[in-house]
Amino acid sequence: MIILDTVVLMFFFLLTITGCSIQTVQPWERDILAQDKMQLVPDPLENALDEHIYFSKEAASGGQGVGGGGCGCN
Amino acid sequence: MAATKRHRNISGVLKFASCTLLSSTSVVSQVAKSDGDYKFDGAILHYSEKDRVQVLEPVFAYRKYKQFDEFVEYKVTIDTMTGSSPNGATPSNVDQTFTGASGQSGYSVAAGETPMRDFSDTRIALNIMTEAPLSIETRRSTGYAFSYEQDYGALGYNTTYLKDTNDKHTTLAAGVGVSLDLVFPSGGTPEPLTNINDPSNQNSGDEDGEEEGEGGEGLDGKFKGTFDVLFGITQILNRYALMQLNYSHSFVRGYLTDPYKVVSVVDSITGEPALTPTTTNGIYLTEKRPDSRDTNVVYWKSVVNIFGDVLRLSYRYFWDDWGIKSNTIDATYRFDIGDKFYIEPHYRYYTQTAADFYRHSIRNNEPLPDYVSADYRLAEFDGETIGIKIGADLDTTSKFAVRLEQYTQTGNSYPADAVGIQQNYNLYPPLEATIIQISYSKFF
Numbered sequence: 001m002i003i004l005d006t007v008v009l010m011f012f013f014l015l016t017i018t019g020c021s022i023q024t025v026q027p028w029e030r031d032i033l034a035q036d037k038m039q040l041v042p043d044p045l046e047n048a049l050d051e052h053i054y055f056s057k058e059a060a061s062g063g064q065g066v067g068g069g070g071c072g073c074n
Numbered sequence: 075m076a077a078t079k080r081h082r083n084i085s086g087v088l089k090f091a092s093c094t095l096l097s098s099t100s101v102v103s104q105v106a107k108s109d110g111d112y113k114f115d116g117a118i119l120h121y122s123e124k125d126r127v128q129v130l131e132p133v134f135a136y137r138k139y140k141q142f143d144e145f146v147e148y149k150v151t152i153d154t155m156t157g158s159s160p161n162g163a164t165p166s167n168v169d170q171t172f173t174g175a176s177g178q179s180g181y182s183v184a185a186g187e188t189p190m191r192d193f194s195d196t197r198i199a200l201n202i203m204t205e206a207p208l209s210i211e212t213r214r215s216t217g218y219a220f221s222y223e224q225d226y227g228a229l230g231y232n233t234t235y236l237k238d239t240n241d242k243h244t245t246l247a248a249g250v251g252v253s254l255d256l257v258f259p260s261g262g263t264p265e266p267l268t269n270i271n272d273p274s275n276q277n278s279g280d281e282d283g284e285e286e287g288e289g290g291e292g293l294d295g296k297f298k299g300t301f302d303v304l305f306g307i308t309q310i311l312n313r314y315a316l317m318q319l320n321y322s323h324s325f326v327r328g329y330l331t332d333p334y335k336v337v338s339v340v341d342s343i344t345g346e347p348a349l350t351p352t353t354t355n356g357i358y359l360t361e362k363r364p365d366s367r368d369t370n371v372v373y374w375k376s377v378v379n380i381f382g383d384v385l386r387l388s389y390r391y392f393w394d395d396w397g398i399k400s401n402t403i404d405a406t407y408r409f410d411i412g413d414k415f416y417i418e419p420h421y422r423y424y425t426q427t428a429a430d431f432y433r434h435s436i437r438n439n440e441p442l443p444d445y446v447s448a449d450y451r452l453a454e455f456d457g458e459t460i461g462i463k464i465g466a467d468l469d470t471t472s473k474f475a476v477r478l479e480q481y482t483q484t485g486n487s488y489p490a491d492a493v494g495i496q497q498n499y500n501l502y503p504p505l506e507a508t509i510i511q512i513s514y515s516k517f518f
Contacts, residue, residue, distance in 0.1 A: 023312040025243065032313055036473075037384050037408055037416075038377055040308070040318055045117045045133050045149075045513060047478070052131075052153075053121060053509070057483070059426050059451055060392035062322055062401035063373030066251030066302040067217050067232035071153070071197055 113137040117513035124506040126190070127157040143213065144206040153197035153223070158190035162335040162448035162502040163358055164435045165189070165499040166347055171338065171355045173271050188503045189332055197223035211238045219253070227295075228255040234304070247320070256295035259333035263296055266362035267442060269338060271355040296329030314379040319372075326367040335361045338435040343493025348438035357438070361447040363431065369394040381510035384408040397430035398452070406463075415466050420479065424457035434489060434501045453502060455485035461509065471517040479509040 025033070032038060041047050041064070055061040056071065109196070114136055121129040163170060165188050172189070173180040183189040199221035206214040212235065219230035229236040234249030236392035257263070268275050306320035339348045339357040347356025375388040383405050392400040399423070400446040429452040461479025468474055485502030492501060 004436070008153065009476040022243070022309065024241070025310050025313050027242075029313050032379050033310060033316060037377060038316075040316070040375060040377060042386075043513065045115050045135060046379070046475075046511065048149075048151075049117065049119045049131065049511065051131065053481070054424070054457075057451060057481075057505070057507075058400070058424060058457060059394075059396075059398045059429065060369075060371075060390070060402065060424075062324060062369070063320060063371040063390045063392070064375075065232075066234060066304045066322065067219060067230050067253065071221060071226060071228070 105342070111139045111518060112264065113517045114367065115513070115515045117511055120201045120510045122508045123157065126505070127155060127159055145204070147203045149201040151197070151199040152200070153199070155196070156194045158192045160450055161191040162361065163189040163338045164340070164448070164496060164501055166356070167495045167498070168346065170347060171271070172358060173355065186499070195224045197221055212236065222372035225258045225260050226255065227258070230254070232302070243310045245308040247304065248310070249304040251300070251302035253300040255298040255300070257298060257329050257333065258295045263294065264360040266331060266334055267359050267446070269350055269357045269359055271350040271353060273353070273359060286480050292433055298326070298328035298330060301325045312356045318375045322337050322371045324369045326369070328365060330365060330367055330445070331361055331363045332449055333360070335447060335449045337361055337433060337446050339438050340435050340496065342437040342439040343494060345492065345496035359446070361449065362445050363447055364396070364445055366397055367394055382410050391397065396498070397428070398426055414468065415464070418463040418465065420459065420461040420463065422459035426455060428452060428454040434492070437493065437495070446479050450485065450502060453485050455483050455502065457481065457483045473515040477509070481507040481509060
């Protein structure tokens with residue numbers, strides 16, 4: 001299990017640092033990246049509601065930012 | 075007037091396109107944001123578990139822009155919860171009575187049923203978030219959080235610094251967060267690892283033995299503190315894709331026990347409830363968890379534009395010093411239909427191992443463990459979410475969406491260490507929940 005986890009982590013780490021061939025994107029070429037639907041969190045309210053649901057139903061939480069939680073969830 | 079607004083929007087888009095700032099925490103919009111603009115977000119969530127918890131949760135957020143990358147946001151959340159949740163005891167072949175430690179009102183559960191505890195509460199939360207540039211390449215977001223419910227209160231603060239580098243292809247993030255929570259258990263804080271059916275434990279919650287009223291009374295709340303740190307990197311890969319990698323660590327200290335959960339003590343051979351001396355009621359111990367927990371998360375996310383559609387894929391690996399390890403994969407794919415509408419299927423898979431001290435029950439011939447909990451959330455289980463969202467970008471400034479999702483949890487229903495009659499019962503009854511959300515957003 002630990003070996004599998006390590007492999008998975010290494011995979012994502014390598015994928016990140018190699019960046020699937022990172023290309024220069026000039027400011028005037030960022031029209032697509034600037035679209036709402038391309039944001040990391042396109043709907044913050046929905047994201048917060050989901051985080052709250054899973055925080056109250058699962059042992060693992062977090063990862064996207066700092067803060068959060070704050071409930072005596074049943 | 076409309077032309078003026080449109081002109082302002084277009085100029086803002088151009089300005090934005092030349093100044094795109096990637097953020098790990100903030101959301102940038104294709105709609106212009108300029109001095110005096112503001113945005114309203116509203117959503118209503120209905121979360122419904124089959125035969126268990128019902129939650130209705132409206133959320134309203136108001137964001138005021140000082141300029142396109144500087145704003146303050148106020149968010150109010152009201153969380154109305156009713157229903158019942160498993161109290162930790164295992165089903166049995168006899169009726170089970172829980173008289174309740176420290177003055178809690180008792181309740182009974184019929185033979186064969188999963189013991190549940192009824193509850194009802196309303197949580198009100200207020201969040202204030204600001205984001206402002208510090209220089210051309212750096213900015214800071216800050217959040218303040220307050221939440222209160224009948225038996226729980228929390229105050230939180232967090233701040234994150236963001237720095238753009240590499241011609242704004244890369245954004246580095248570093249953040250800290252603090253949360254100070256107080257727990258006021260309904261009926262008082264129970265002494266851990268004591269039998270709630272033992273007459274000598276009645277009305278003797280907390281160390282000093284004073285009587286407690288309903289949650290929130292008195293000043294004997296239990297403290298819980300959380301300190302979070304986060305480091306992240308966001309990278310533009312090309313014109314169509316970006317990627318994020320975060321590492322976060324949480325130090326949690328204080329009262330981490332669930333005051334409402336119990337653990338069944340069963341006969342080591344028959345599996346029936348061991349009886350409280352001089353009574354016909356079973357023995358149910360209040361649970362006890364360590365007073366510290368350190369958690370780690372590695373979180374990876376990628377957003378890719380595929381011929382106008384958007385694939386959003388994330389993976390999270392979580393581990394802590396309670397022995398819990400968890401993997402989460404989350405994927406959405408947004409299909410655009412024409413200029414205004416879209417359909418977005420969602421799939422999430424979650425799996426976790428059990429906490430070291432998780433036990434579905436303990437036997438009457440074993441020594442009392444240092445820590446024990448039968449909370450199903452600390453058990454080994456898998457969770458699966460399947461959903462779909464239908465949305466409409468009504469015009470350049472307003473959006474509407476509806477989503478419907480199904481969340482299920484499945485665990486080890488018939489564990490190998492079940493004894494006697496326990497083997498006849500599902501010790502991890504599956505959880506099935508339906509999530510419906512309606513949301514609306516308007517930019518003014």
